[in-house]
Amino acid sequence: MLVQIPDVLKPEEVAAVRNILEQSAWVDGKETAGEQAASAKHNLQIREGSKAAMEAGDIILRALGRNPTFNSAALPLRVLPPLFNRYDAGMKFHAHVDGAIRAIPGAGMRMRADVSTTLFLSPPEDYDGGELVIVDTYGSHTVKLPAGHAIVYPSTSLHSVTEITRGSRWASFFWTQSMIKDDGRRALLFDLDAAIRDVRSVLPDDQPGVLGLSSHYHNLLRHWAEL
Ligand code: NI
Numbered sequence: 001m002l003v004q005i006p007d008v009l010k011p012e013e014v015a016a017v018r019n020i021l022e023q024s025a026w027v028d029g030k031e032t033a034g035e036q037a038a039s040a041k042h043n044l045q046i047r048e049g050s051k052a053a054m055e056a057g058d059i060i061l062r063a064l065g066r067n068p069t070f071n072s073a074a075l076p077l078r079v080l081p082p083l084f085n086r087y088d089a090g091m092k093f094h095a096h097v098d099g100a101i102r103a104i105p106g107a108g109m110r111m112r113a114d115v116s117t118t119l120f121l122s123p124p125e126d127y128d129g130g131e132l133v134i135v136d137t138y139g140s141h142t143v144k145l146p147a148g149h150a151i152v153y154p155s156t157s158l159h160s161v162t163e164i165t166r167g168s169r170w171a172s173f174f175w176t177q178s179m180i181k182d183d184g185r186r187a188l189l190f191d192l193d194a195a196i197r198d199v200r201s202v203l204p205d206d207q208p209g210v211l212g213l214s215s216h217y218h219n220l221l222r223h224w225a226e227l
Contacts, residue, residue, distance in 0.1 A: 001187035002134060002141055002153045003073040008119055009063050009148040017056045018121055021084055021170065024052035029085055029093075040094035043161070046084040049105050057082040060119060060172055072193045073152045074115045075179045075186060077227060081105060082119070082174040087130050092163035095135075098155045102175055113175035114183075116159075118143075119150040120171050127167030134159045154183040179225040189224075192217050 009017065026044035033041045046053045060082045064070050080102055087093075101110050118132055124144050132143040132151065135158040143151050153159070155175060180186045196213050203210050 001073070001183055001190065002136065002143075002151060003069065003190070004143075004145065005067065005069045005073070005150045005152065006146075007148055008067055008070065008150045009060070011148065013059055013063060014121060014148045017059055017172070018170065020052050020056040021046060021086075021121075024050065026086055032083065034099045037096045037099070040096045040160075042087075042091045043093060044086045044088070044091070048083060049081075053084060054081065056084060056172070057174075060174075070117075070150070070152065073186070073190050074117070074176045075189065075221075075225075076115075076176045077179045078104065078111045078177040080111065080113075080175045082172045084121075084170070084172050086171075087127075087161060087164045087169045089164050089166060089168075092129075093161040095133075095158050095160040097158055098175065100155070111175075111177040112181070113155040114178040114181055115152055115176040115186075116155045116157075116173065117150055117152050117176065118171055118173050120145045120147055120169075122168065122170045123147045127164055127169045129162050129165040130169035131162045132159060133162060156183065179221070179227060181226060182224075185224050189217065189220060192220070 024046050027047050029041050029043040029045040030038040032045060032048055061079065098113055098116055100113060102113050103110050123146060134141045134143065134153050145151060178186060180189060196217060199210055199213065
């Protein structure tokens with residue numbers, strides 16, 4: 001399931017994040033890639049765990065916390081601190097699958113990456129190329145969103161970033177361990193949640209049908225969730 005989430009960050013938050021990144025050092029993106037991904041990866045990143053990454057990441061984590069669509073789509077159990085990448089002219093990331101298991105910095109714990117998120121930090125008119133291409137069971141999807149918008153996709157999917165031919169593309173990316181490991185089940189719950197919101201916008205909450213659907217959602221979540 002691919003879910004686009006508009007306006008995760010307000011324009012002033014995009015500006016604040018960019019301001020932090022502008023004053024930071026960029027390092028070779030191969031540092032955080034596994035063996036196969038490293039050979040496919042040609043980009044720059046802010047160093048993981050650096051003060052800049054933590055500060056800018058906190059702005060994003062706060063925004064995610066108040067975003068009902070992200071929470072409904074990802075059903076997050078744990079979110080890794082956001083990372084930041086940059087593709088200048090000539091840079092790209094060939095097709096790869098994100099690593100399944102990630103260390104949680106400073107926690108002495110590992111987590112499973114179920115959901116990948118890319119949050120765009122550059123307006124599309126700032127660069128040519130740099131499309132995120134995600135392959136799922138329905139084919140290949142090309143994604144290029146306004147600054148502050150995000151795309152959520154299964155970490156199991158093959159994806160790539162096409163070569164930049166002009167300008168510079170800045171983005172944040174991060175992984176979420178979901179309470180629901182299976183993408184198909186997550187999609188069912190997301191659709192059901194959206195339908196319930198729709199019904200609740202026209203019917204009072206004490207209608208037996210509304211109550212029944214809400215119960216059904218929570219009981220499915222209870223049945224499937226792994227904490
Ligand atoms: Ni990736």
